[in-house]
Amino acid sequence: MKAETLKQLLADRAAKRPVVLATWLDGGREALLYPADDDADGALMTAAVEAVRGDKSTTVETDDGKVFLHVFNTPLRMAIVGAVHIAQPLSQMAVLAGYDVTVIDPRGAFASEDRFPGINLSDDWPDEAMEKLAPDARTAVVLLTHDPKLDDPALAVALKARPFYIGALGSSRTHAKRKDRLAADGFTDRDFARIHGPVGLAIGAKSPAEIAIAIMAQVTEVLRRGAS
Amino acid sequence: MIDHEKVLEQAAEWRAAGKGVALATVVSTWGSSPRPVGSQVVIDEAGNFVGSVSGGCIEGAVVHEAREIIREGGTRLLHYGVSDEMAWEVGLACGGEINVFVERLE
Numbered sequence: 001m002k003a004e005t006l007k008q009l010l011a012d013r014a015a016k017r018p019v020v021l022a023t024w025l026d027g028g029r030e031a032l033l034y035p036a037d038d039d040a041d042g043a044l045m046t047a048a049v050e051a052v053r054g055d056k057s058t059t060v061e062t063d064d065g066k067v068f069l070h071v072f073n074t075p076l077r078m079a080i081v082g083a084v085h086i087a088q089p090l091s092q093m094a095v096l097a098g099y100d101v102t103v104i105d106p107r108g109a110f111a112s113e114d115r116f117p118g119i120n121l122s123d124d125w126p127d128e129a130m131e132k133l134a135p136d137a138r139t140a141v142v143l144l145t146h147d148p149k150l151d152d153p154a155l156a157v158a159l160k161a162r163p164f165y166i167g168a169l170g171s172s173r174t175h176a177k178r179k180d181r182l183a184a185d186g187f188t189d190r191d192f193a194r195i196h197g198p199v200g201l202a203i204g205a206k207s208p209a210e211i212a213i214a215i216m217a218q219v220t221e222v223l224r225r226g227a228s
Numbered sequence: 229m230i231d232h233e234k235v236l237e238q239a240a241e242w243r244a245a246g247k248g249v250a251l252a253t254v255v256s257t258w259g260s261s262p263r264p265v266g267s268q269v270v271i272d273e274a275g276n277f278v279g280s281v282s283g284g285c286i287e288g289a290v291v292h293e294a295r296e297i298i299r300e301g302g303t304r305l306l307h308y309g310v311s312d313e314m315a316w317e318v319g320l321a322c323g324g325e326i327n328v329f330v331e332r333l334e
Binding site: 025 | 251266303327331
């Protein structure tokens, strides 16, 4: 690899720009492909676009020999609404799993640097914070306040966007009430079906850390296997 | 931070420090393999490495090849698998097969 290519690749990562590094395995010639460009040559670019979509690096056969397409996708992100007890272990676990984590809570005493060392914190109202965050197909949204005043506005933004995962804390009863409120706001059953609630895999989790594990496991399952 | 980011940053750091650097990347796998396609390890001229291309089974062999490439240049496409005689030495215990592309940071 050329030093300039490495430099550009790191710059793309920093700018959160999806990029595919194409390396011709016979000799090591290389090129950076940007799936958003539409002026690049056909077959290879098509394969690159597909690789980014599936988040899967792959080797393809071309007239020019074998080419390895190395996908450097936009980072995984997690937005956690509610800087509550469960958010503390969950934010740490998500960081370990490679997520860029933002904890959103307008109640200043909750989202403090002391409670969340090294985590991005936002004290904006959840809907504003979520608008700024602009969830995409590589984003998970987890709602933990179980206060409709805070959860619902964030949920509305999340449902209008296309995060790969939406989860909301609360019992089945809380979740049923949530459905009624969403229906009153014009959301359909189909929208509601996108919300994982009660949040997390059913593993009998009790403590905040265990609940965080259940949530992280479910987020991982949806990311890797798709929504069931 | 994501693994491959760490690897690339380490590559840039060693390079900036004037060291010879090689990158090894898993470019294809068959059967069960411990690390997915795209996994990388960066190696410096002294044999220090960061990242992984297997669960630790073949890193030693890859580092050896990488140090030669740092000295001699060029690229290599290495194959490891149980059907390979090499595998008895460097062993992919999982029974999978992988191709690893090794190149020098120019």
